[in-house]
Amino acid sequence: MADAASPYLGTVPKPADIGVARKALDQGSLQSVPVAMKDIIVTADGRKSTAASKMLAPYGSPYDATVVRKMLKAGAEVVGKTNLDEFAMGASTENSALGKTVNPWDPERVPGGSSGGSAAAVASRSVPVALGTDTGGSVRQPAAFCGVVGLKPTYGRVSRYGLIAMASSLDQAGTFTTTVADAATVLGTIAGPDPLDATSVDREVPDYRKALTGDVKGLTVGIPKEYFEVEGGVQLEIGEAIEQAKGDLRKAGAKVVDVSLPHTKYAVSVYYLVMPAEASSNLARYDGIRYGHSVERDADWQGSLEDVYFQSRAQGFGPEVQRRIMLGTYALSAGYYDAYYKKAMQVRTLVTRDFEQAFEKVDLLLTPTTPTTAFKFEEKADDPLAMYLADIFTVPASLAGLPAVSVPAGFDKQNLPIGLQLIGKHWGEATVLRAAHAYEQRHDWHTKEPPR
Amino acid sequence: MSGASRYEAVIGLEIHVQLRTKSKMFCRCDNQADGAKPNELTCPVCLGLPGALPVPNRTAVEWAIKAALALGCAIPDESKFDRKQYFYPDLPKGYQISQYDQPFGGPGTFEFDMVEDGKTVTKQIGITRLHLEEDAGKLTHPKGADYSLVDLNRAGTPLAEIVTEPDLRSPAEAKRFLQELRRLMRYLGISDADMEKGHLRADANISLRKPGEKKLGTKTELKNLNSFRFVERGLAAEIERQTELLDAGKSVDQETRGFDEDGNRTVSQRGKEEAHDYRYFPEPDIPPLEPKALGIKKLVKGLPELPVEVKRRFITEYGLQPDQAELLTDSLDDVEYFEASLKAAMSGKNKINDRTKAAQNISKIAYGIGRQIMTKKMLNSFMELDWPGSYPSVTGVGARYLASGEYTMSTLNPVMERIWEEDLDPEKTLEKEKPQKLGQSDLDKIIDQAIADNPKPAADFKAGNENAKQVIVGAVMKATKGAANAREVAQLVEKKLS
Numbered sequence: 001m002a003d004a005a006s007p008y009l010g011t012v013p014k015p016a017d018i019g020v021a022r023k024a025l026d027q028g029s030l031q032s033v034p035v036a037m038k039d040i041i042v043t044a045d046g047r048k049s050t051a052a053s054k055m056l057a058p059y060g061s062p063y064d065a066t067v068v069r070k071m072l073k074a075g076a077e078v079v080g081k082t083n084l085d086e087f088a089m090g091a092s093t094e095n096s097a098l099g100k101t102v103n104p105w106d107p108e109r110v111p112g113g114s115s116g117g118s119a120a121a122v123a124s125r126s127v128p129v130a131l132g133t134d135t136g137g138s139v140r141q142p143a144a145f146c147g148v149v150g151l152k153p154t155y156g157r158v159s160r161y162g163l164i165a166m167a168s169s170l171d172q173a174g175t176f177t178t179t180v181a182d183a184a185t186v187l188g189t190i191a192g193p194d195p196l197d198a199t200s201v202d203r204e205v206p207d208y209r210k211a212l213t214g215d216v217k218g219l220t221v222g223i224p225k226e227y228f229e230v231e232g233g234v235q236l237e238i239g240e241a242i243e244q245a246k247g248d249l250r251k252a253g254a255k256v257v258d259v260s261l262p263h264t265k266y267a268v269s270v271y272y273l274v275m276p277a278e279a280s281s282n283l284a285r286y287d288g289i290r291y292g293h294s295v296e297r298d299a300d301w302q303g304s305l306e307d308v309y310f311q312s313r314a315q316g317f318g319p320e321v322q323r324r325i326m327l328g329t330y331a332l333s334a335g336y337y338d339a340y341y342k343k344a345m346q347v348r349t350l351v352t353r354d355f356e357q358a359f360e361k362v363d364l365l366l367t368p369t370t371p372t373t374a375f376k377f378e379e380k381a382d383d384p385l386a387m388y389l390a391d392i393f394t395v396p397a398s399l400a401g402l403p404a405v406s407v408p409a410g411f412d413k414q415n416l417p418i419g420l421q422l423i424g425k426h427w428g429e430a431t432v433l434r435a436a437h438a439y440e441q442r443h444d445w446h447t448k449e450p451p452r
Numbered sequence: 453m454s455g456a457s458r459y460e461a462v463i464g465l466e467i468h469v470q471l472r473t474k475s476k477m478f479c480r481c482d483n484q485a486d487g488a489k490p491n492e493l494t495c496p497v498c499l500g501l502p503g504a505l506p507v508p509n510r511t512a513v514e515w516a517i518k519a520a521l522a523l524g525c526a527i528p529d530e531s532k533f534d535r536k537q538y539f540y541p542d543l544p545k546g547y548q549i550s551q552y553d554q555p556f557g558g559p560g561t562f563e564f565d566m567v568e569d570g571k572t573v574t575k576q577i578g579i580t581r582l583h584l585e586e587d588a589g590k591l592t593h594p595k596g597a598d599y600s601l602v603d604l605n606r607a608g609t610p611l612a613e614i615v616t617e618p619d620l621r622s623p624a625e626a627k628r629f630l631q632e633l634r635r636l637m638r639y640l641g642i643s644d645a646d647m648e649k650g651h652l653r654a655d656a657n658i659s660l661r662k663p664g665e666k667k668l669g670t671k672t673e674l675k676n677l678n679s680f681r682f683v684e685r686g687l688a689a690e691i692e693r694q695t696e697l698l699d700a701g702k703s704v705d706q707e708t709r710g711f712d713e714d715g716n717r718t719v720s721q722r723g724k725e726e727a728h729d730y731r732y733f734p735e736p737d738i739p740p741l742e743p744k745a746l747g748i749k750k751l752v753k754g755l756p757e758l759p760v761e762v763k764r765r766f767i768t769e770y771g772l773q774p775d776q777a778e779l780l781t782d783s784l785d786d787v788e789y790f791e792a793s794l795k796a797a798m799s800g801k802n803k804i805n806d807r808t809k810a811a812q813n814i815s816k817i818a819y820g821i822g823r824q825i826m827t828k829k830m831l832n833s834f835m836e837l838d839w840p841g842s843y844p845s846v847t848g849v850g851a852r853y854l855a856s857g858e859y860t861m862s863t864l865n866p867v868m869e870r871i872w873e874e875d876l877d878p879e880k881t882l883e884k885e886k887p888q889k890l891g892q893s894d895l896d897k898i899i900d901q902a903i904a905d906n907p908k909p910a911a912d913f914k915a916g917n918e919n920a921k922q923v924i925v926g927a928v929m930k931a932t933k934g935a936a937n938a939r940e941v942a943q944l945v946e947k948k949l950s
Contacts, residue, residue: 042503049502056502063496065503162503168736198507198738278736281535284546285500289602309539332537332731341733 005102007120013079031075036130039081052096055316065162082117091390104450109374112142119146122176130176137394139174140406144369144419155401156201159194167278180437184208211430212437217253222362226264237412261354267396273344280328288312352400369406369419408445459660464618470651476608477586478506490603498608500544512610515642516584520557533735542589550585552732557582564632578617623687670704686711771808796848804855813851849878862934887935902927
């Protein structure tokens with residue numbers, strides 16, 4: 001069992017020799033680089049693949065996810081599996097049924113989520129690289145909370161084979177690194193079509209490191225005004241960080257303009273219909289029959305087939321998972337489908353169209369990653385809606401399947417990291433990384449380490 | 453069938469056809485589950501393991517479209533898969549990947565001929581839709597055990613589900629439709645369509661109404677009719693049950709019923725109120741498909757001549773009887789076999805010039821001797837065997853010797869058997885083994901002897917028992933080792949006794 005506040009589930013890796021890894025990474029190589037995997041990415045290395053759920057606590061995968069296979073092939077070494085919100089459902093990693101992970105910058109605060117363990121592992125310099133998954137912000141939001149670079153590629157850029165599915169039309173593997181250049185290296189390794197994932201797309205994978213020119217000459221960056229009109233507003237220092245970033249990007253050669261994404265205000269509502277609907281279906285396989293938690297493992301247990309389903313699932317799934325299964329089941333039920341799921345998919349198209357129209361004028365969008373910096377444990381745990389709003393800036397790009405990165409953008413008065421988000425066009429990871437890198441190079445925030 | 457006159461039966465079918473692709477519908481596992489150990493042919497995808505994703509089998513998709521085209525279905529511009537959700541231990545993912553509102557085949561019409569009251573009638577049955585889906589696994593319930601066993605070898609096998617309009621009017625017609633559908637699937641080469649092996653599974657919707665009435669009566673669904681015989685018997689039993697209810701002034705409950713073969717009756721399985729909400733929604737793991745992009749034109753070109761067309765051609769072109777044509781067109785292999793045999797019969801030194809005669813002789817040989825030999829050799833259904841390549845020419849040569857009168861069916865039979873079994877040269881062997889021609893006086897002597905050996909039948913015949921002469925004819929045929937013509941012998945016997 002991991003220690004009380006570890007980023008990891010299962011065995012905690014020995015402290016890595018970051019120096020050796022650094023050398024490889026600086027050359028764009030992953031040879032002998034220790035890597036942590038969010039425990040929703042399955043590995044066949046003898047470690048459990050739990051999704052931080054009691055349901056899968058005993059589960060070992062007989063196969064490696066495609067991203068794992070690609071990382072191993074590139075020479076990386078998987079040294080641990082990281083904590084997360086159960087089945088990636090949450091924004092604080094508090095929903096993990098198997099362990100607690102704290103924010104390395106302040107142990108009273110959450111690391112964000114759902115990939116909180118991966119973000120904390122990289123932020124605390126336990127590993128230089130970790131993989132996570134991002135469905136509505138689960139890479140970018142914890143990256144922002146923990147002060148590291150978190151990249152979510154275009155939907156279809158990276159294989160989902162072996163990512164324990166939450167919402168299939170939104171899930172995407174993403175990277176946690178301390179620098180944008182490392183993100184480019186890791187993305188170049190895991191990107192590309194996979195015959196085992198019908199939604200992965202066969203498009204040329206550019207040399208992302210080559211895209212990092214240090215400038216943003218010729219690029220136009222849009223600031224979507226709706227992101228500053230959200231309910232509850234944006235934390236003051238985060239607003240200031242965006243203002244400062246606009247200046248930085250201008251200095252680096254970009255044009256900065258205001259744009260409008262009028263349907264932004266519907267994004268969270270749409271997301272919380274589409275995601276639970278797909279999740280309710282994806283989680284149906286955990287039924288206590290073949291693997292995972294089952295009441296039938298108890299030799300004395302007796303009951304009907306329905307009892308196996310009801311009791312195994314009631315015991316195996318935590319409250320947030322059960323909440324989403326119920327929401328999703330409801331949204332897909334006969335008589336409600338048109339009003340909820342179908343309508344949500346239609347509005348999703350409108351959200352996507354907003355982006356397409358904006359990208360006719362601009363190359364990138366600059367937004368805050370989160371409305372606030374890391375919050376305290378328990379602060380939102382009993383208020384699902386408040387927790388859902390933590391995703392408000394990351395969800396729209398997820399709905400549209402766009403690539404986006406969160407990069408460190410300074411610290412607030414409490415010395416908590418701030419993240420800013422750059423959203424690119426479909427398949428435009430190279431441009432996203434180029435701008436993020438140009439911005440990163442103008443500050444030393446990415447070199448700051450949390451107190452030990 | 454007293455009810456048949458008072459009520460008209462309205463029957464629609466839902467048929468599952470198991471496609472015999474090399475691999476399963478959404479993974480690369482072997483699709484041929486026969487003989488495999490339980491759960492041997494499984495992988496993370498068809499086991500529904502965490503993180504596994506379905507990738508559609510292109511061949512299965514093409515075959516579904518091919519079947520839809522052959523059934524006259526409209527092919528949509530865009531098609532997609534959907535999830536049909538329910539919990540059951542044989543369903544590893546908690547949902548079945550199926551198609552809901554955009555199937556590969558839209559409305560169509562399937563045409564076939566059947567003989568009714570001695571006349572050939574063309575039937576046109578509306579096809580509502582054809583969609584592609586994956587099969588579930590298999591549950592077995594060991595006797596006396598408090599558990600069930602799950603075998604997922606079959607999970608993920610591609611199934612084409614075909615739904616008909618309620619256009620069928622009798623159990624015989626429903627059975628016939630299924631037989632024609634089986635033949636079509638075999639022609640297309642996409643399914644073995646063996647009902648006994650579950651390659652072809654049928655459910656039927658059935659209701660009764662007064663003749664002339666437009667409105668449909670309340671229907672029941674009859675599940676798992678797993679043989680052609682059960683289709684006919686099950687539907688007949690259900691018609692009888694509904695007739696009795698209606699006659700007694702009672703109403704039919706909408707429900708699912710099963711056929712109890714021992715009791716020859718149908719029994720209630722599930723009421724309407726227990727109907728599932730399957731919560732269909734578009735399968736997010738598989739992008740929508742455009743059948744056009746898959747090359748429909750090529751698929752249309754690749755379609756074989758359909759069974760109904762071949763059969764009609766065999767009747768008009770070769771002068772065959774409908775039942776002969778039926779047998780000779782059972783599979784594309786059979787059609788090829790027949791036409792190659794015909795070619796062989798109509799060439800060579802003692803070739804047959806009359807095509808109808810050649811066709812008749814081949815029909816006799818192929819489905820007389822040929823069938824016997826194949827059955828003996830393979831102990832298997834003739835229909836499913838591939839003829840060895842040399843068989844058509846052997847049959848053709850046999851037909852020629854039959855036509856020339858040098859052999860009768862009885863004398864040809866054992867020689868052909870030897871040719872096939874020992875792989876002999878047909879021409880040389882038939883020439884060498886030619887039976888000696890019987891002279892008229894020889895035959896007279898043999899007949900006289902046979903009458904003398906069978907005084908009682910002879911007396912019976914004289915007393916007016918027509919059939920009694922068969923004993924004497926049989927004795928003659930035996931004595932001549934089949935070289936005589938039975939009809940001619942019968943005439944001679946009759947003449948001698950009267």
